[in-house]
Amino acid sequence: MRRRRSYDMNVAAIELAFAIAAFGCGLFDAPLWMVGVAGIGMLAYWNWSRRVVLNRLRGAAWLTVSAVGTIAIIAIVAGAYWLGLASGGFI
Numbered sequence: 001m002r003r004r005r006s007y008d009m010n011v012a013a014i015e016l017a018f019a020i021a022a023f024g025c026g027l028f029d030a031p032l033w034m035v036g037v038a039g040i041g042m043l044a045y046w047n048w049s050r051r052v053v054l055n056r057l058r059g060a061a062w063l064t065v066s067a068v069g070t071i072a073i074i075a076i077v078a079g080a081y082w083l084g085l086a087s088g089g090f091i
Contacts, residue, residue: 011049018042022077026084039077046073 021038024030046069047054057065 022080026081
């Protein structure tokens with residue numbers, strides 16, 4: 001049971017690192033394609049880190065979980081980029 005908690009914290013830390021990368025892209029006014037690279041990387045990592053659960057799902061359940069996950073990741077990356085853009089003048 002203890003090993004699973006460590007795994008969950010590692011996954012959360014890596015996902016946070018992707019969000020911080022998107023924030024940094026906004027903060028330093030990086031081109032939008034760089035945010036796209038961070039978003040694609042986060043989607044790829046999300047898919048890899050949840051592969052055990054996703055492989056068990058079939059059909060509509062797989063599509064629903066994947067769509068909700070993708071929408072959430074796009075929202076997180078876009079929000080972090082926007083926050084970086086908005087806070088660029090303050091920091």
